[in-house]
Amino acid sequence: MYLTELGHFNKENPSSIEGISKSKLSKRHNTVFIKRFLPIVDELEEELFFTELEVLASVKHHNIVTLIGFCVEGFERILVTEKSSNGSLGHSLGNVKKMHNLTWEKRLKICIDGAHALNYLHYEMADKKMMIHSDIDPFRFGLDENWRAKIEDFELAVFLPPNQKDEALCRRTYYKSMYHVDPEYAKTGKLKRESDVYSFGVVMFEILCGRNAGDQIYLKQSEKGLVHVSRQNFSNGTTEDIIDPILKEETGKKSYSPIRGANKDSLYIFLKVANRCVAETQDQRPTMKVVLNQLEKALVFQVSQVCLCLCVIIGCILS
Incomplete structure (x- = not known):
């Protein structure tokens, strides 16, 4: 994977550049990802490349990364996609300062963005197609300057045609993240x-929790990582023990900040649906439509609390 800046002219408003020499035009610069697939040793790399190319060429959604270009020449297989300016969620989870900037509302919105993307892939694609990403983890969530999320990396995605049963037999010998x-x-x-x-x-x-699922703090409690620990805590009613300390402090009774902390109803809805998502068997889990609905409901509770708080503050100032 490489990063580079591409200079280009204003294609969004071509009428403004008609008759003007290119040397007099200012260029816009965008940082992009250049993903190079290794020279073909076997068929796997070529299969991964064309799978991701097919996906990115056929989807169009504001929460899915945009394909800019590609190259197929000799043994070279290259994809060029937009770069998320804030890196990935996976990298943010390993950065205390970055996580500190994520209020509960921002965290909810990142989840909602991801849920929108997956709901689109599962239910809303053109021609009644359906796609399973099959490799979701925090490093697949690119974050822009406003902390909006876009799903990326589709090389392991699986398309299911409309007439096929809602599943695929797809055995893998390796996983990028066993905890997901x-x-x-x-x-x-x-x-x-x-x-x-x-x-x-x-x-x-x-x-x-503000940590990656395979963090040592969870592995000391269970070899399965965060999922097993969170299930146990949810069952015991002690989920607050694993919440990101920064978020927990801002949500506590004594130091509660509705702007940065979490509304208790919002947090409960989030926890309930997250726990359903990680149920052991597939038939116990909700659809992404249900997950998205619950996350948006949690956001409504959070935003309403913040608005109420601001109204009270403004009222006190005016009085």
Whole structure:
């Protein structure tokens, strides 16, 4: 993977550059990702390349990374996509300062962005196609300057045509992140939309806790990482023990800040749906439509609380 800046002219408003020499035109610069697939040793790399190319060429959604260009020449296989200016959620989880900037409202919106993208892939693509990403983890969430999320990296995605059963037999010999893999899929090889739901649920808990699922703090309690720990805490009613300390402090009774902290109803809705997402079996998990609905409901509670707080503050100032 490489980063570079591309200079280009204002193609969004071509009428403004007609008759003007290119040497007099100012260029716009955008940083892009250049993803180079290794020279072909076997068929795997070529298959990964064309899978991701097919996906990016056929999807169009504001929460999915945009394809800028590609190259197929000799043994070279290259994809060029937009770069998210704030890096990935995975990198942010390893940066205390970055996580400190993420209020509960921002964290909810990142989850909602991801849910919109997966709901689109699962239910809203053109020609009644359906796609399973199959590799969701925090490093697949690119974040822009406003902390809006876009899903990326589709080389392991699976298309299902309209007439096919809602699952695919897809056995893998390796996983980029074992802590995000649907346990039923890993056991049976049956890849379903609910497999994405499971992985997304793990990401939700990572956003809540401010740490990656395989962090040593969780592995000391369970070899399965964050998912197993969060399930236990949810069952015991002690989920607050694993919440990001920064968020927990701002949500506490004594130091509660509704602008940075979490509204309790919002937090409860989030926890409930996240716990359903990481259920052991596929048939126990909600659809992405349900997850998206619940996350938006949680955001309504949070925003309403913030608005109420601001009204009170303004009222006190005016009085």
